[in-house]
Amino acid sequence: MTKNIFGLTLTELKNELQPGGFPPFRAKQIVEWLYQKNTYDFAAMTNLPLPLRQQLTDLYTIETGDVIVKREAKDKRTTKMLLEFTDKAAVETVLMRQNYGNSICVSSQVGCNMGCTFCASTLNGLQRNLTTGExxxxxxxxxxxxxxxxxxxxxxxxxxxxxPLLNYDNVLGFIRLVHEKYCMDIGYRNITLSTSGIIPMMRKLADEDLPITLSVSLHAPDDELRSQLMPVNKRYKLENVMKAADYYAEKTKRRITYEYILINELNDNIAQAHALADLLRNRLANLNIIPINPVKERNFDRPSPQRMKTFLAVLDKRHVNYTVRKEMGTDIDAACGQLRNAYLDAENE
Incomplete structure (x- = not known):
């Protein structure tokens, strides 16, 4: 039975090849083909001897999945792909071409079981975790x-x-691998991990001594509303999530990003804006305001321009450091889970 080697680190690949008598420098050549040249066929790795290429083909596979759907926004700046793996599990990734560089949004699980009421990813539940290679x-x-x-x-x-923090080992393996120079050479400070507030793993991540940016999904300034929107809050209360975020900021010296999806007449009134400002006061924090990208199954609407203006005016008056997320890809269902759900619905018809 062949073994998939895609997603192995250089050290792991050397250890894998050693029993077969492969020289260690061959592992370096292979990872460069895989991760730098995007070549996923041993036969095309031309600096390897032909007998070695055949031997590798007999022993190993390179499984990277297939792009089964690709959508590009009209402005050509956003591309969304649905990637299917050998077990037919499909996940989404989004490429965003921005003025400050190219960013990608990566999925960490097939589906989601967090149950957030505004999110499309949870509609079909959790299928499984993704591997580092996926x-x-x-x-x-x-x-x-x-x-x-x-x-x-x-x-x-x-x-x-x-x-991501419920798939901790694979996610951490992915972060470390894309940072390697023989892979994508992405600086840790250019990597952001978003969590709904899994407190034990937030603290564990803080102790890893990796200066990545932690983004906390907030979406409400109090426990009652946050528990309605995010069932995880019933287990991990807002006050304790904030303390775990403070711990992360203290350990890493990195400013925490707090995500706040703005939903019409639910979390966007003046009192809630003041409560949000109180929550973030004296914290090392950036606030990212996200006008909701409506999901048809969820029946939530975005605030009117006037309601949003009034909400933001409070934040300005309270000197909250915030940005409003620029919308990208709304014409291609770029919100998490929308493309996968549409594909599943079509498959089930």
Whole structure:
């Protein structure tokens, strides 16, 4: 039975090849083909001897999945792909071409079981965790697209479908691998991980001594509303999530990003804006305001421009450091889970 080697580190590949008598430098050549040249066929690795290429073909596979759906926004700045793996599990990744570089949003699980009421990713539940290699495949498929323009991926956001901290080991393996120079050479400070607030793993991540950006999904300034929107809050209360985020900021000296999806007449009134300002006061924090990208099954609407203006005016008056997320890819269902759900619905018809 052949073994998939895609997603192995250089050290892991050397250890894998050693019993077969392969010289260690061959592992370096192979990872360069895989991760730098996006070549997934041993026969095309031309600096390897022909007998070795055949031997590798007999022993190993290179499984990167297949892009089964690709959608490009009208402005050509956003591309969304649905990637299917050998077990027919499908995940989404989004490439965003921005003024400050090319960013990708990577999924960490197939589906999600967090149950957030505004999110499309949870509609079909959790199928399984993704491996390090399956997350890397999303990144490298995106890398192939920008390479055509002699560009590279500059930033990675682990904010697609799934809760990354519930797939901790694979996600951490992915972060360390894309950082390696023989892989994508992404600086840790250019990697963001988003969590709904899994407190024990937030603290564990803080102790890893990796200066990645932690993004916390907030979406409400109090426990009652947050528990309605995010069932995880019933287990991990807001006050304790904030303390875990403070611990992360203290350990890493990195500013925490707090995500706040703005939903019409639910979390966007003046009192809630003041409560949000109180919550973030004296914290090392950036606030990212996200007007909701409506999901048809969820029946939530975005606020009117006037309601949003009034909400933001409070934040300005309270000197909150915030940005409003620029919308990208709304014409291609770029919100997490929308493309996968449409594909599943079509399959089930």
């Amino acid at each position: 997350m890397l495949a999303q990144a490298l498929k995106s890398q192939e697209l920008v390479r055509k323009d002699n560009e590279r991926i500059n930033n990675i956001v682990i904010m697609g479908s799934g809760e």
